[in-house]
Structure formats: C-alpha cells, structure tokens
Amino acid sequence: MQGFNDIGGLIIDMDGVLWHGDQALPGLTAFFATLRELKLPFVLATNNASITAEQYVAKLANMQVDIGIQEVLTSGMATAIYLSERYSPSETRVYVIGSAGLRQPLLDKGFILASEHDEEAVQLVVSGLDKTLTWEKLCMAALHIQAGAGFYGSNGDVTLPSERGFLPGNGATLAALAAATGVTPTTIGKPAPIIYQQALTLLSVPADRVIAIGDRLDTDILGAVQTGIRSVLVLSGISRESDMQALDYGPTWVMQDIQELTEALRQ
Template identity: 40%
Template structure:
C-alpha cells in the first residue's frame, strides 16, 4: 500500500462506537504515533470543545492532543474568519461552536449580523430560530456546520444538525453554505493544519456519504473501514469507490 505521510481520521464509527473502543483502530493510531506520522481527527460533531474530544480519546487509550482534533465548528469559524475577519456572527449551536468562533476572534452578537451560523443545538428555542430567520432575511450569510440529518444515540436516531438547520432554510428559502464532511472545505482546512499535501494524505472513515465523499470531493485518497455506517452491500451500489476498503484497520500494514 502507498506510504501516506498524513492521515485524516474520523471518530465515531471509526475509532470508537459511542462509548465502545474499536481496538484495531487504536492499535493503528498508536503505530502512527510511534512512527511520527502526522494525523488529525476530523469530526462533524460541532458541539464539543476539542479539548474534551481529546480527553475522551485519551481515556480510551488513543494517543491524542487537543491540537490533533479538528471539528467542523473549527472549520466553520476558520471559513467565516477568512471571508471577513472579526465578523459579527449570530450563532445557534453548543459549546464547541461558540468556542471555535471566539477563538477565531469573531464577535458573537444578536443584531446587525454578517453571518448566521448554525450547528446542532440541543437547547434550541423558537426565539433562536426566529432571530436566525430574521437575520438571514435581512441579508446575513447563512453557514451551517454540517448536514447530518440523524444523530445516533442509545435511544435510536435523534434529529441531527441538518434537520434542525432545515427550519431556517425552509422558512427563508436560503440554502446554507455547508462546511463539514462531505464538503471539500473541511478537508482542505484539515490539510493546512496537518501540513501535508493532497497526494500524500488519506481520509479514513466508516461513512461513505460523509468521510469518503469528503475525501473524493477534496481530491485525496480515501479508506473506508466497515466498522460503522457503510456496509459491504451498500458499497456495491456506489459508482465512485473509496481508494481502499477494509474490514478493520488491522489489515493495514504501515511500511
């Protein structure tokens, strides 16, 4: 197998499933660390602070620092900051989104806003949606962290960011700019953070529709691991295949 110099790695379904470790993936990450091969965890979870994501990984014995976590909230904040440094942003989301926006020096406000940015918000209220809709109608640019419509949980599939975001797109008729996987934008930003080039980096994940399509859309190699969402039979119907497909990351021999 090609000897990649950079690794973008999805989390849920790839490194763990909920609270359960995926041992082969953890062994693989440890091997990357041992060989000093750069890797970055790339997640569409917009709600968490990267420090807390790293903490969870460390508790699972996965070598991870806060700097090795890149969330879609961080990608979203970077995207807005590049368009308009110090922009006025109305944010509907959780701690991870607010942290990322503030870290990029963006102003979190409720009026005269340049951007309405929305992610998963389990404290959603009608008033938040009302302000978002009014500001988009007044001309604010609408940006969304990710389009995942369902959120796996122990209770079953709960509403994901994409379904909450549809309130604003349906009521205003304005589609948001999506940032998270499968968009190329989050992968391109992750490569900047990782410091590797497109042709030497691979995107690893369990979900064809987000992880693998993100790799394909960004023009980098991809590896689908059948430890989560996408099954062998799902892949059979798909035209553009991942670069590599494996049952588990134990199959991958680093050279």
C-alpha cells in the same frame, strides 16, 4: 496492499472509526501506537461541532491515547477558520445556533456573538447541532437571515445516530431554516471539501500522499473524493459494503476496522 507504502499522512474520522459513543473500538491503542512508531502525522477530523477539541483530547486520554490539540479539527473549528478568512472577526456579529464546540472556536477567532434574544442586526447566522434548540432560536435565526445575514452550517448531517435510533441532526435544522427563508446555507463539514482542505494544510503533506479514513460513504468518503484524495471505508460504523452498489463513487479501499488498517500500515 498496493498503494499503502506511499502514505505521508492520515485524516481520520472518529465516531464509528475509533469508538462507538464512549466505548473504544478494538485495537485503538495499537492503532495510535503504530502511527507514532511510523511517524505518520494525522488529523482527527469530525463533523461533530457539539464538543471542543479539548474535550476530544480528554476523551482519548480516557481511552489511554495521548494526542495534541493541534491534531484535532472539528467542523466547529473549521467553520471558525473559514469565516475568519472571509470576514473581519472584530467587526462581525454572529448569531449562533449550537453549543460550545461551535461557539468557542468563533470566540477564539474574535467574532462577536449575539445573545439568544438579541434582535440587533448580525452579519452571520451559523448553525451547528444544538440539543437545546427552541422555536425562538429558529425564529431569531430565520429573521436574521431574512434581513440579509450570511447563512452557514458547521455540517449538513441530517441525522444523528444514537442508541435510540436516528435523531435529527444539524442538517435538519438547516433544512428548516432554508425552507423558512429561501436561502441555502454554505456547509463547512464533510462531504464539502473545506474541512479536508484545512486538514491538508495542517498536515503539510502533499494531497497525493494523504488518505482519509471514515465509516460513512455520504460524508467521509464523498468528501475525500471531492477533495481528490484516497480513502479507506471501515465497516465498523454506519456504511456497509453493499451500500456502494447504488453510488457512482466509492473508497479506494474497504477494511473491516482499524485493526485491519493497522496491519496494512505495518506491512
């Protein structure tokens, strides 16, 4: 396959690429065995900010794949990195809508997290997927933003695929807060290039030798295009090949799944 012999590293999405829910997709262990055999560095980069890197490592271990913490980059981690480069964590109070996958990286960077009902001034409001979202949390976040706090989102995914159908994602929360405050948030996850740029730094591989792997055109592939790196759309998740017809961008390659990708890497 043309262009597949100059790969120096991979940025890989997880849900829809490596698994569906808790079910590993066919070829998972062979895919990672091939990456190790070829000594191809990779970063598993996901918009999901609801769980921690440690939980992803444990999830893959349950699927018979061993990876290191340093090979995972969630949008929660990316948000903490981004903010720590622009604010002094020990002097910055943050009101967080979200779970441990967003809160823990911020704590690890030294930010001060405000409690749910704390009305004392904060410098930042950061929102990620929160499955215990309440009216009061929205009210507190909106009041802080209206008072001048910076407004950030770990990711802008409006919907969250589930066995029940498409549920409201963090993008829906951000939309509600934007409507209530008139302030547009800065989002860190895909398709914004921020998380990809951080993954490139972790890889220490030139961008023209890195390929992004994903199952969503509107996040994984658009993010790669906006970062200036090549990409593979795998058809094992959300997007279909026919979805590309209405877009003015697209992946470099389209493959059925990680099994086909593994074969291409081995050629």
